Amino acid sequence: MENDVTGAIRAALLRGDYVPRQRLIEADLCEQFGAGRSGVRSALRQLATEGLVEIQRNRGARVREISFAEAVEVTEVRMVLEGLIAARAAERVSPAQAEELRAIGADMARAVADGELMAYSDLNARLHRGVRDIAGHETANQVVERLRAQVVGHQFMLSLVPGRARASLPQHQRIIAAIAAGDPVAAETAMRDHVASVGEALRALEARQERAS
Template sequence: MATIVGAALSDVVAGIREAILSGEFVPNQRLIEADLSERFAAGRAAVRAALLELANEGLIERVQNRGARVRAVSLAEAVEITEVRMVIEGLCAAKAAERITGGDAAELRRIGEEMGAAVASGDVLGYSRLNELLHRRIREISGQRTAAEVLERLRAQNVRHQFRLAMQPGRPQVSLPEHLEIIEAVCGGDPEAAERAARAHLRSVIEALARTDPAAP
């Protein structure tokens, strides 16, 4: 019985998380326990536990006497999140450069080529997916599981700002050479260069985020 309850809880957590990441559940949207229970065919206890877990991840927030809602991340907080990512992704890039294998290097270079093709064809969504894949593979190659878990949580919190940034005109053309520099440094087994390249890329992301602010000059 415990296994069934645990599986139901993990399914509910994964389902709500995916709905938030895909934009189906939008910032400040109320999450009604009864609706979620029906949608995921789960008991109210499992739904409550899932909402608590997602609140701990920073994806939702509990409002006194009003239940749960999708947490809205401000631009200022999005910048702070990216500043933290800059440090941790720099670490992962350095570790990946130390651990890179021939097969890993071939895969990263192939991703880089596909990113270039996506930019050339104007495939913004395809480029965004490849962008996410590249960052994930570098984290995986780094072997830094703790860092990877932290980064995944930060990415989830920041997903809507990341989407807005991906849609910013000309952004892929700016970020492509930054990503290619990270790939070459990691594949070349140069930890210091890999960390510098990763940090430079995230610094560029912070500057671009600031330009998404309607109040910015």
């Protein structure tokens, strides 16, 4: 039951149901998720270890706010791990899995052509999840998922930046082609280049917001 509560609150955080620095009131969470107070407290402690929540002495829990600088650091770590995962996926990919990745890539191209930014964002997440599933590197997958969860808000902002989807599409196509070809070196390079570009886009977005403020 406690794992169910943790998963439910985590999913709500990742959906953006709560804003950064918002207080997470135990009584409200108990009512919302149909859980006891001990289960909610345990969930909040677990989510604090994942970097999604911070628990303040005598003030309770709140949604942790991630700075742009921290988001860039997280992205730098992801670059290394996701490169490893892409290389592993290229070594393990089956013809059916390669075809599935190509299909996702085709859907991504159509979403860009149609200006469907939210659909592209969903397909982006699906592609990266598919690569992780093919790689089957459980330790790396778990670490990447935790890191990704911490910066989901920043990535959502990036997905709405004009031209971002069009710029990232060929990067994703390179990743798909390398994995489908069974080329681990090319797959790792393509993935690292892509994630590095995410860090650069985050820096540019921060600079843009600072100029506007």
